[in-house]
Amino acid sequence: MMKQLLILSGKGGTGKTTVAGAMTHLFRAMACADCDVDAPNLHLIFGNTGKEQRKDYYGLPKAHIDEAICTMCGLCSEMCRFDAIKVGYTTRVDSHACEGCGLCEAICPQDAIEMRPVVAGDLRLYTDLEKGVFSTAQLRIGNGTSGLLVTEVKKQMIGAAEGAELAIIDGPPGIGCPVIASISGVDMVLIVAEPSISGLSDMERILDTARGLKAFSAVCVNKADLNPRLTDNIVTRCREREVPYLGEIPYDPEVVRVVNRGLTLAYSECPAGVAVREIFERVAELLYEGVVE
Amino acid sequence: MKGITTGQIKMNIAVLSGKGGTGKTMVSVNLARIAVPSVYVDCDVEEPNGHLYFKPEDVVCEEVSVLVPKSDPDKCNGCRECVRFCRFNALVFSLDRLTVFNDMCHSCGGCSVICPQEAITEYPRTIGHLELGRSGDVYVRTGIMNIGEVAGSPIISRLLDVNTSPKKGITFIDCPPGSSCMVMESIKDADFCLLVTEPTIFGTHNLKMVVELVTEFDKPFGVILNKTVEGEADPSEEYCLENHIPIIGRIPFDRELSNLSSEAKIASEESVRFENLFQSILDNISEMV
Numbered sequence: 043m044m045k046q047l048l049i050l051s052g053k054g055g056t057g058k059t060t061v062a063g064a065m066t067h068l069f070r071a072m073a074c075a076d077c078d079v080d081a082p083n084l085h086l087i088f089g090n091t092g093k094e095q096r097k098d099y100y101g102l103p104k105a106h107i108d109e110a111i112c113t114m115c116g117l118c119s120e121m122c123r124f125d126a127i128k129v130g131y132t133t134r135v136d137s138h139a140c141e142g143c144g145l146c147e148a149i150c151p152q153d154a155i156e157m158r159p160v161v162a163g164d165l166r167l168y169t170d171l172e173k174g175v176f177s178t179a180q181l182r183i184g185n186g187t188s189g190l191l192v193t194e195v196k197k198q199m200i201g202a203a204e205g206a207e208l209a210i211i212d213g214p215p216g217i218g219c220p221v222i223a224s225i226s227g228v229d230m231v232l233i234v235a236e237p238s239i240s241g242l243s244d245m246e247r248i249l250d251t252a253r254g255l256k257a258f259s260a261v262c263v264n265k266a267d268l269n270p271r272l273t274d275n276i277v278t279r280c281r282e283r284e285v286p287y288l289g290e291i292p293y294d295p296e297v298v299r300v301v302n303r304g305l306t307l308a309y310s311e312c313p314a315g316v317a318v319r320e321i322f323e324r325v326a327e328l329l330y331e332g333v334v335e
Numbered sequence: 336m337k338g339i340t341t342g343q344i345k346m347n348i349a350v351l352s353g354k355g356g357t358g359k360t361m362v363s364v365n366l367a368r369i370a371v372p373s374v375y376v377d378c379d380v381e382e383p384n385g386h387l388y389f390k391p392e393d394v395v396c397e398e399v400s401v402l403v404p405k406s407d408p409d410k411c412n413g414c415r416e417c418v419r420f421c422r423f424n425a426l427v428f429s430l431d432r433l434t435v436f437n438d439m440c441h442s443c444g445g446c447s448v449i450c451p452q453e454a455i456t457e458y459p460r461t462i463g464h465l466e467l468g469r470s471g472d473v474y475v476r477t478g479i480m481n482i483g484e485v486a487g488s489p490i491i492s493r494l495l496d497v498n499t500s501p502k503k504g505i506t507f508i509d510c511p512p513g514s515s516c517m518v519m520e521s522i523k524d525a526d527f528c529l530l531v532t533e534p535t536i537f538g539t540h541n542l543k544m545v546v547e548l549v550t551e552f553d554k555p556f557g558v559i560l561n562k563t564v565e566g567e568a569d570p571s572e573e574y575c576l577e578n579h580i581p582i583i584g585r586i587p588f589d590r591e592l593s594n595l596s597s598e599a600k601i602a603s604e605e606s607v608r609f610e611n612l613f614q615s616i617l618d619n620i621s622e623m624v
């Protein structure tokens with residue numbers, strides 16, 4: 043049975059992808075996925091990822107009006123809750139606003155509206171016998187069905203990574219639909235927190251979200267020395283909430299250099315690299331033995 | 336030039352980045368503090384942080400709800416028309432009754448319209464709230480989504496509709512990360528988009544996505560290069576120069592700025608150095624619009 047480790051943060055930019063990239067290499071995970079389908083980045087530090095398969099991802103079909111039949115009665119525009127249909131010289135659908143509910147199609151007295159499939163993004167799967175499977179996706183701009191796409195990314199990974207023991211999943215920021223979709227079915231959530239008032243507030247919200255879904259979570263802090271006082275606060279909050287605290291990564295200018303070379307921190311000798319490997323040891327203990335130290 | 340337009344005109348500036356953590360909120364709150372009288376709107380309803388900096392007073396709360404359906408079992412004859420209609424899979428008919436999965440519902444109202452028995456009515460369900468307050472001459476408006484909810488767009492729409500703005504002045508819209516429909520909703524009424532990025536290939540990659548987004552919506556825009564380091568390569572700067580994208584400001588990585596921001600302090604209030612920095616960014620924006 044494949045174990046799944048998900049990296050989340052609530053707040054964006056705390057270092058999810060940097061940590062996820064390092065964990066994938068350190069665990070030698072044969073399955074890996076980037077569920078930040080809105081702004082995927084993990085592929086940028088995986089270098090040569092082997093053979094690529096791409097397929098279109100269809101979101102919900104969207105309304106299309108046949109102008110030859112439309113009598114411009116305006117009923118669709120009046121009934122649409124998403125303000126997606128405007129009546130002017132013609133009746134026009136704003137495809138960005140259309141959520142694909144199909145009400146206009148159902149009520150049009152002239153049968154002039156049809157729901158048509160629209161490509162909302164693409165799914166990419168990379169398979170490499172030595173390095174394993176990497177599943178990712180890119181949602182097209184302005185689309186809103188990313189929870190479904192997150193589920194597809196995970197399904198694609200699980201389907202292709204038969205026999206893999208561990209999957210590392212890089213999650214999306216926030217606490218909404220894509221995050222909830224990414225949490226489903228994982229064995230452990232590693233939260234990368236940041237020592238700031240904002241980071242602390244966001245960590246509480248993501249921990250509450252994960253707890254609501256009965257997911258097992260642990261926390262580490264990135265750029266810990268940028269505010270030691272707030273790092274201490276995070277440690278205290280974790281203790282109070284009975285959430286395992288797995289350590290901290292210092293602010294290290296070398297991290298940006300490593301990432302900008304398209305590499306992960308896994309084998310880097312810089313202070314951040316050393317710290318990531320210590321956290322990796324504790325994650326492994328928690329994931330496989332259920333306790334740290 | 337200094338501050339010629341602030342307070343004189345009415346305009347909306349959206350601050351976005353694609354990638355999280357590049358400094359959207361830090362930039363937005365500093366600019367809003369300098370451009371008084373101004374409005375700060377936090378559209379990152381999943382993880383709102385701007386209010387932590389402003390600590391607004393006289394806060395008025397307003398609940399935000401969406402309509403969800405319920406079925407009257409006495410009227411329902413089990414025809415399942417609604418279940419077939421609902422493309423969001425929010426309705427299931429089993430054990431002789433209709434079950435609604437509120438999280439899946441998009442509040443389109445279709446089921447209540449098409450039900451042949453008129454058995455379906457809608458009722459409001461709270462998904463979050465707005466906090467409307469003031470911090471000195473900055474009107475602070477925050478949208479907060481409830482934990483466990485899936486979709487924040489209705490909160491953003493409501494937040495942008497609320498009319499508590501002064502007659503003149505700049506409204507700064509702090510957008511959610513990404514480039515999804517939530518961001519689109521946030522920039523809809525923007526007169527100018529400020530894209531904040533950082534010198535990493537992650538930041539550059541996501542900057543390209545938001546450039547695509549604002550271009551598609553025909554919004555004038557410019558870039559702020561945040562966390563720059565003298566002498567280090569900056570892929571975001573290279574991208575801007577290659578594509579003739581205007582660079583409106585540079586904010587070098589600075590331990591003092593980082594520390595003030597981590598404590599949710601507004602740097603331009605704390606030191607003249609940062610006040611000047613953000614004033615020059617504001618002046619550059621004024622020149623562009």
